[in-house]
Amino acid sequence: MIQLSNLEELLAYQVNTIKDGQLVYVDGYYQKGDGGSKLVRWMIGSTEVDNGGTIHDPRHGGSGRWKTVHNGVGDFRWFGIVDATRDADDALDAMVNDVSIHRIESHSDLNFVRRHTYDRSHIELDFGGHRVTTVGIELNAKSNPFGAVIFFQGKATGETQTLTLSVDLPEQSDVLEVLDTASFEVEDWWIARIQNHPEGYAQRELDYMLQVTEIIDDSHIRVNYKLGWTLAAGREITFKKMHPVFRSHIRNMNFIGVSVPDNGSTSVKPSEDWDQIGSHPIAYEFAVACNVSDVIATKVFWPVIERRYCTHFVTERCRLMNPEEVIWGGTGYLTQQLNVLYGHVRDCHTSNARHLNDFTCGAYCMVENCHGDGDEHGSFVTHGQYEHDLTYIGNSGLLSFANSGTTWGDSAKRITVKKHVASRVVAHKRITDLTLEDVHAVWKEGLVDSGTIWANADGLQMRGCTADTMLTLSQSSSRSQRSNLADGCSFGMTKGAEIARLPDNTQVGFRPVRTDFTMQNCQFHNVDDNSLGSINKLVLMNTWFKGASPEAKPIQVWCPEVVMQGGGCENSGMILMGAFYPYEKGTSDQSITVDGGTVFSGTNAAKAYLKRGDVSGIITWVIGECKSSAMDAKMAHFSIHNGPNKMRAIGSRLSGGKYEIAEGAFGHDSYLLMLACVEEGVDRSSLPVESDRVRHKEGNIIIK
Template identity: 45%
Template sequence: MNGWQRQADDVTALKRLPSGGIRAGETILVRGFAAAGDGGAKSVAWHPECELEDDGGLVHAPADGGRGRWIVAHEGVGKFSYFGVFGPETAADTALDAMLAHPSIRRIEADCDLNFTQRHRIARGFIDLNFNGFTVTTTGIEPAPPNNPFAAVFFFRGEETGDVQRVVLSETLSELEDRFEVADAAAFKVGDWWLVRGDRLSGGAERELEKLVKVTDVPDPKHVRLQYKNGWTLEAGRVLEYRRVKPIVQANVRNMKFVAKGATEASGSHPLAFEYAVECDAVGIDATGTYWPVVMRRYNTFYVTERCQLLNPAEVVVGGTGYLTQQIYCLYGHVRDCLTSNGRHLNDFTGSAYCHVENCHADGDDLGAFVTHGQFEHDLTYVGNSGLMSFANSGPTWGESAKRITVKQHVASWFLAFRKVTDLTLEDVHVYARAGVENTADTGSFWLNADGVQMKNCTAEKMVKFKQVSARSRRPSVVENCAFALTKGRRVSHEEVASELTFRGCRFTGSDGNAFAGTGGFALSGLPNRGGAGPDARPIRFAGKRLTIRGGEIRNSGFRLTGGGEVRLDVGSGATISGEQRRASVFQQKRRAGRRRDELEIRRREQHGRLPGDGALRHRRQRRRSRVLRDRIRL
């Protein structure tokens, strides 16, 4: 009859059918796995020449041992129910491995909660694991190896080949160059993937270059063009190593609720890791109680980590634990719309570049929600996030270096970028003081490296301070339209700051004995600076060689010039200095024992280069007694 299909109640009944006399391609509807109606229904077709091993779900061999197999008509989609897995009571490991072993399966769908007892190492791509919002647990999972953040439940890993080249650079590999010198370009083909790695600087982990990149051109026998613009200059004589890799491509994991129970390195678990992976996404993973990072990546290129969450990880003190995502030597990644609560880090970049973090938020973030390790990261962008930030702050072993990091529209309780962070750009970043945490004295503060740092429209409730541990930038350190409260007695710039700091249209409040202790210049333009309460507030101590004030107002706060040698003081263009200080004059320079008298040049300029004479200055004093400019020098 047209439309009639033969049926079997369950898999056992299917396998009991005699292998002889069945037509090739004949289909049978199996009404359940162990019993009709149990949820394991599927349609199977007869393949008389097939000799695949019976895997318990996709392939079934006849019980009589005859030739031929019943194969599920899956249309590229595998389901755990095909294997009789209807909940966490039955471990899902065998079913997962069987579906991954079939190249024709391109998507694996969960239709119930699942429990895994093994840590799966997966060597294939072009596969989607979609858990459809069901919960994954790891009760009874096998112990993890020591110190192995890649011992995830699902670890996708590409393959290293034996094709290796080393070259001693005969010429400088410039910053932002995409033509790379090789020993023999004949080994490189367009479209191949290679791991390129520079030699160490000091025997630690200080490598400026270590990335998984694709060959896009072979212009001559000694050069290849890679899909990457080099981030750090490597001088002639440095060594590059190339290793060809066959990466995992388009392996994606989606829509999983992951609940871990183990609290130790051996018993703890986490869902996902990728190594040597291209275009591999993690979307909608909601994890609780994990040990290592929820999404661990190394040598990844072109990927998205999106709508993932981490709540209360099992460990946050041991390095590497309690992360939402760690990305080591990664390129062109997007992390967006992610959340963490009481974790170590929401997002960690180590030796990574050209990545973007957007709309991610962390609470309980005292250990640092957004960090870079300092292994020569570059060109990273953060937009619209919240949580403590700490860049290049993992110690000298890694190089303590990063460059061209941009942060916009961010809220944090502390912002740390005081190591070798070059060309940091901050826009609309707001740092607030937070009570009841271990670092209460430092919350509400910016700590920044004065090496090309530029800030716009930023605020801090307690402090901004500058250090200088590198001088790599070609651009000035400029702060515009920002507002900073100052904590009594603390330094705004430290002794090692040799570059000039320029503040335009900024506002300082509560200055009382603060210091610009560096030897560099300090320029104020349109700056409202309001000192501490009362006439006993101490002046700002300035140790540099040049102090320039253009416009703005300084109220109840003076400057005490503490540096030795010549000091150039330049005040003008409408600058107003008013109020009282009993402990110091507006400008005060103290003579040090044994030193010659310091010379002080005061020039008053108005806009358009007009120079008022003494009469104009006296007239101004008479008209506005409440705003007095006292140019007294105590020697």
């Protein structure tokens, strides 16, 4: 074997007498020991183009090349890239486009000035934790989050099919109707896209790259995905055949982008090419099992990792700090994922970014142990393009689901969040079967609406959750078959705010709750002039409402039916305002049941625990086993100033205070029955005169 000191000696070596296949060991690129050492072989008949690293043409024309001998692992130092002073673009292109190389390693900082697109599969780029910069990079195309430094993109074959569904495709079906299965083979990949709803150009329940797993018959195939939504007969589906990129991974990069003029506006760009200046490292489209790990980034413009039509991927141990832009839509993300399946994002972190994780039309994905600070724009979001079956575990940062407007559909289904801490939880759009478990919304000074949970009561289930300043329930959809439940939760209140939205609320997207809701083992504290403006039947089991002070106003209630079993009110109470049905304020009948050991204590601004508002409908009062302890003579156990009313109080314990009933409150269409009650020192002077419809003396123990 011949041994030479550097590449200059290799290129100057006389090759006229060298045999084909001669091996030469070069000790360095510039000098011996600089890391650019390699073994090369003389290929006498080769006419390949000199690329400066794996192919060298010493004759500058004609045949004969020195070719690098390797085991499939490429090295930037072969090309003389030993630091960031020499741009690494040509070297990257040469190695990625060499099918004999399956792994590329960097052992120094690198600088890139071009944006590279590859359709290469089965390759790994490992940057060794070194800096990757883009000083002097070319302009991006306009509004192009895929203009990354490294963009792996599969290709369309050009073959398509379009058909109109002849029958409904039910949720969880993995069999799709096609025009002719002769064009499909098992293991093929096709994009299946349903026609959008007219309400929004991106309102599609199906828009994924799917793999064919079985040919069922002449017009049906099975795919590697179970539908998350029912597709109705008459909808149009287009199939587009793809050649995806497979298993092209990127690892261990410390990316530093370039400065971009300050925007400071959501509508005005500071210059025409403003969104073309910035840089970001990674993008994938039409890709399968392409993973990214240990990427650290700062000063990026578009997302650090952009994905569309990807499946079976992992993004892990990645970080983003201080992106160049967070106001303009689509900028400043750690990862944005459009039309993706089976993704796993874990152990990631952002600081002062727009979003840590974004799913748009994503399904069967998980986000785990990821944390965002400086997260006012929302660490974890979905855009509402019919996302479904997403799971978040052990994360921290603001949550906002299906909250980007009707263009996408405002819809999501079966999102589960466990052990999460956030400054806000925004989930009031058409989110069905949302599960929040051990989720905590914590107040943060200076952040509007921090410490709040806004949730859609459509199969909503909350367990062990807290909100420092407000729980606000509304209902924008009615898709769920499961009940609404809050169990073991604690909610702080903001004075005058709504726990359940009023039907006449003018805020867009906050519709009244028309279904039932059960709250058990919960606490509402700092209650003051709050309202339950809707909920068809509200069941309160061992649930407490605690006033902010003895001067706090009670809760105003418009629910058609309220059932209290245990728990109670401390320095608070309930004012019944008449039911909103059919959503005409205070005109319809209403009922309240108090039983199971419910307790009323303290005082409040209304000087009543249970009070009738100025309403016209019939209110039914069912008072059972409860304890009502007025702290002074002015406090009323119940205050009723008009009618009609139907009251039955049996087995209650009442002490101190008074009954406050106006003349005529139990007139026509009313009744009052008090039986087996124990009263200690209660002022009964305002009780109506007994009659066939009014009985309140016999059968009670009345202690003066």
